[in-house]
Amino acid sequence: MRATFMYGAGDVRVENVPDPRLSEPTDAIVRTVLSCICGSDLHPYHNLPPSAQGRPMGHEFLGVVEETGPEVSGFAAGDLVVVPFAFQDNTCEFCREGVQTSCRHGGFFPADDSGGGQAEAVRVPQATGTLVKLPVDADSALLPSLLTLADVYGTGHHAAVRAGVSSRTSVTVIGDGAVGLLAVMAARRLGAERIILMGRHKDRTDLGREFGATDVVAERGEEGIALVRDLTGGDGTHAVLECVGLLPAYEQALGVVRAGGVISRVGVPQYDEAPIGFPSLFGRNLTLTGGPAPARNYIDELMPGILDGSVEPGRVFDLTVDLDHVPDGYRAMDLREALKVLVRP
Known part of the structure; x- marks a missing residue:
């Protein structure tokens, strides 16, 4: 063969x-x-x-x-x-x-x-x-x-499930690859009404809108974080679905998650140095979850x-x-x- x-x-x-x-x-x-x-x-x-x-x-x-x-x-x-x-x-x-x-x-x-x-x-x-x-x-x-x-669909769904997405949950999805787009679909299916997709490829984010994204933020890093914060009254979203696996995506997730919220990682991590201490997770009562679906x-x-x-x-x-x-x-x-x-x- x-x-x-x-x-x-x-x-x-x-x-x-x-x-x-x-x-x-x-x-x-x-x-x-x-x-x-x-x-x-x-x-x-x-x-x-x-x-x-x-x-x-x-x-x-x-x-x-x-x-x-x-x-x-x-x-x-x-x-x-x-x-x-x-x-x-x-x-x-x-x-x-x-x-x-x-x-x-x-x-x-x-x-x-x-x-x-x-x-x-x-x-x-x-x-x-x-x-x-x-x-x-x-x-x-x-x-x-x-x-x-x-x-890929199960992985996007897993991200949303582990984050506890529901009709009461605002969501940010980081990544406009196939997993990120299907995480949007999964979050919509689970009832989320506000879904912010962070991605910079318009053909992909347009499909993300069709799958249920209500907002698209193309900017990255601090600029992207500020725009998500602006969209959410300064607070960030209850759930962040990190579908990339690179350290900048994780740092972006920390920047856009609401106090008391959840970061769900399903992008295969290509780093070992993710911050998890007082300034990142502990001090804001954040939950970090995810894993292979x-x-x-x-x-x-x-x-x-x-x-x-x-x-x-x-x-x-x-x-x-x-x-x-x-x-x-x-x-x-x-x-x-x-x-x-x-x-x-």
């Missing part, structure tokens, strides 16, 4: 590798129908050290079950499924508490060195607890939106809105490539020529 590997910063290759095989009785093999490039994939694209052994890429995919191990139940060859970016048994105490990303028997895709989601097929560990059947055909126009359940925990809640057409998170995909042109997709996202790239093997 063909699969995507990264050999260093900016060095993405699509190679021929052996087809994945069952290695545990709880495994399944899923033939990929759709996958995509994640904003978090750009972090190694910028800074991965050169290596003779490439890193398999891709953790968001849906496809058709080809084969199951003897201990897999509830799934059979031919089932169309979506696969959360973390695999889990969905039965341990952490899974039952809704923190599937901490499953005692789980992990994150790519599950091994054979290939990730940006490939023609994937080995899925803990298939019974990980796979979710899709009640549509493999040629459904809803597939791009259903693919977002693997990560337990996407499996949210799929049953979020899927009905996609199926009935009330939300269309797949609109974040604005470029489609075939597997051979995945390196072009990375370049397009890195150059901000694409918001999020859909991959059709």
